Amino acid sequence: MSRQHWKKIALGIGMSSLLLLAACSEEDKEQGAEEPKQEDVEKAEEKSKDAAPQSNMELSMEDIGEIKEAEGIPAEDKQAILASFNQYIEAFNQEDIETYMKVISKTPINFTYEEEEKYVKSIFDQVDSKRTTENTTIINYAGKKADxxxxxxxxxxxxxxxxxxxxxxxxxxxxxxxxxxNWKLAAIFFIANPDEENGEAEKEE
Structure with a gap:
């Protein structure tokens, strides 16, 4: 597997369209990798805004600050939301594409259902990727939407x-x-740790 191809796969941690956009490096540009069209990015942003009109649900990864659980989450919804999140993680780790796609929304915000299925299948076919999570917390809740x-x-x-x-x-x-x-995964917003912001995955010996 070429180093460039390996690098792109190693960066794939979340939704295909969003994180492939984030993973574009200067090296990719030099080699002529196709960049997303500005109009497509703007459409995705507008769609995201329309999907979450509530002021208390506006999401800014830059301003998350202290992580606190949202107030007023019904126990039944809290259990169901966290179960869906865990299904998303566990199905990926087990390379269970059928179970994984069951938790993905058919009407997502910043990717398409078909793109995600194709991307995840390619990951399963080419590499072994495992995810671990910490400090999982429902930080926003508005009845039919949760972050x-x-x-x-x-x-x-x-x-x-x-x-x-x-x-x-x-x-x-x-x-x-x-x-x-049912609670379905509709979008992901990801910020790499500071030492990974330039798109270089940390190598392990």
Whole structure:
């Protein structure tokens, strides 16, 4: 597996469209990698705003500050939201694409259902990637929308040579409650740890 291809896969920690955009490095640009169109980015941003009109649900990863659980979350919803988040993590770790896609929204904010399925299948086919989470907390709740904060670390192994790369950072996973009362993952906002902001995954010996 080429170093450039390996680098892109190692960076893949969340939703395909969002994090492939974030993973574009200067090296990618020099090699002629296609950049997302500005109009597509703007459409995604507008869609995100429309999906969460409540003022208390406006999300800014830059201004999260102290992590506190949102007030007034019904016990049943809290259990269901966290169960959906855990399904998202566990199904990925077990490379269970069917279970993984069951928790993904069919009407997402900043990616498409089909893109996500294709991307995750490619990860499962090419590398071994495992995620661990800490400090998982529902930081915003508004009836049919919830933001779940978590500190996530992904360790990705290249099966060709055993090389490992670690990617970690803070993530907010946005869940929407569908018409059947199920909580589905609709968007992810991820910020890499400071030493990884330039898109270089930390190598493990």
């Amino acid at each position: 779940v904060y978590s500190e996530i670390t992904a360790v990705t192994t290249d099966p060709d040579n055993g090389e490992k790369a670690t990617r970690s950072g803070r993530q907010v996973s946005v869940f929407h409650k569908d018409s059947d009362g």
